[in-house]
Amino acid sequence: MKIICVHSLNGERSTEIRSNHTVFLSQQGPLLTRSEIRSNHTVFLSQQGPMLTRSEIRSNHTVFLSQQGPLLTRSEIRSNHTVFLSQQGPMLTRSEIRSNHTVFLSQQGPLLTRSEIRSNHTVFLSQQGPLLTRSEIRSNHTVFLSQQGPLLTRSEIRSNHTVFLSQQGPLLTRSEIRSNHTVFLSQQGPLLTRSEIRSNYTVFLSQQGPLLTRSEIRSNHTVFLSQQGPLLTRSEIRSNHTVFLSQQGPSLKRSEIRSNHTVFLSQQGPLLTRSEIRSNHTVFLSQQGPSLKRSEIRSNHTVFLSQQGPLLTRSEIRSNHTVFLSQQGPLLTRSEIRSNHTVFLSQQGPLLTRSEIRSNHTVFLSQQGPLLKRSEIRSNHTVFLSQQGPSLKRSEIRSNHTVFLSQQGPLLTRSEIRSNHTVFLSQQGPL
Known part of the structure; x- marks a missing residue:
């Protein structure tokens, strides 16, 4: 934290x-x-x-x-x-806007009112006209708005992460490029300086001037650089989310820096050292040499290991996001490691026990035995249940992100299934 x-x-x-x-x-x-x-x-x-x-x-x-x-x-x-x-x-000053995600305002008039600060991650408003309505603040991560007139329509708020809008007016100033997720700018004026690359997720820059130095790769998720100079060394792989490496020997090639989430390594040379397993999300290793020890499974999201030795036990499924293993014997093939967050595998053997449902992201269970009890809906992101018994009450929608239920009883209304991350309720009375 x-x-x-x-x-x-x-x-x-x-x-x-x-x-x-x-x-x-x-x-x-x-x-x-x-x-x-x-x-x-x-x-x-x-x-x-x-x-x-x-x-x-x-x-x-x-x-x-x-x-x-x-x-x-x-x-x-x-x-x-x-x-x-x-x-x-008194309103907050700009210097007080220091949140872990960030509200960036290039305000032309009075400060935002409380009702305007509604974005789940970041609302970028350079508002020239009326304010957004509640129904329009739906972006799963970031809504970038450069409004010149009427409000955005719902169809315009579609980005699961970021809506990038090119503004017809003047470009953003450097101080305004502070988005916690990603600002993509193909700026018509001068390029950003190195000190300005501070985005909490990713700044993609195809810089026309001097390249970033290695020490400047400090992005909380991933800085993708198409560098014209020397390649990165392993110690420089410090992205908070992911570097995809298919290392054949020396340093990474430009084409090898591919993912914002996961490190996929199909290493032909020596294995990574423990200190090199630092990804904040996921290290996928299909190691040809000795496997990692259990104590080395430290990834902040998920370490998927297709180990050539014995398989992981259930107690070892401790990933901060989700390790789903449909262990039948042979290990997963590379083509099976596809999900950016979660591998959904249906198990042909006994189902996971309730205590084993500990995933930080999503447990999808189509259980052949008794259904989960309501109190067992503990997934940190989403529990999808197609329940054959009584439906969940609205007050029981407690999922860390969203419970989508395709219930055989009365279905949830559309207004109740709103956010991929968030339950939006505009309650007119008791539920």
Whole structure:
């Protein structure tokens, strides 16, 4: 977890911005208690009826609540990524916008109101006209808007990660290129300087000037560089997400830096050392030499190992995202390692036990035995259940990202199945 220090208006340093994504609270009644700020990602609620109960604030993304009463105190800003507050007192200054994800505003008029800060990761608004409506804030990661007139239509908000819009007006200034995911700019003016490559995910630059030095490859996910100079060494593979390496000997070729998520290695030379297994998401190794030890499975998302020795036991399936193994005997082939986050494999042997459903992303189970109990829906991202028994209640939609249910009882309405990451509820009364 990252701690982001923010200098408030009176200069005090606050380390309480701990949110994993964003908690927006502007409650109509009393403030939430600290223990109630639990959302890991996002619940957007624009409630017209009674407020949510504490037990209902369980979303893995973010609770957005708009408060008409007193503001949150600093100690209440505990969301796992970011709390953006445009308080009813003085507005935040630009230097105070330091969230782990980021709201970038190139504002031409007054500051954004609370209702405008709704993006699940980042809303880029260079608004010249009316504000976005709630239904239009649907981007799974980032909505880039350079609005010149009417609001975007729903069909325009489609990006699962990022909507890139080329602006018909002046280009973004360098200080505005701070997106936590990705800003792709084919700028007509001067290129970015090295110090300006600070994106939390990826800056793709086809630079016309001098290339980046190795020490400058510090992106939280991946900097793809088509470098004209010397190649990267292994120690320089430090991407927070993924470098795809098909190393045949010396350093990486340009064509070998391919993925933002996963390191696929089909190494013909010596194996990587333990210190080289640093990817924040996934290291895929189909090693021809000795296999990794169990203690070496440390990837932040998933280490898929097609080991030539004995297979992993169930207790060893501890990946932060998901290791699905349909172990029948022979190991997975390379063509079977396809999923960027999750390998879905249907098992011909006994099903996983409930305690084994620990995946941080998604457990897809089409179980031949008894269905999971409601309390067992613990997946960090998504549990897809085609349940033959009674349907889940709405209050039971607690998945870390989204529970999609194709229930044989009454189906969820479209308005209930909204976000690939987030359950958007615009509740008109009790559920």
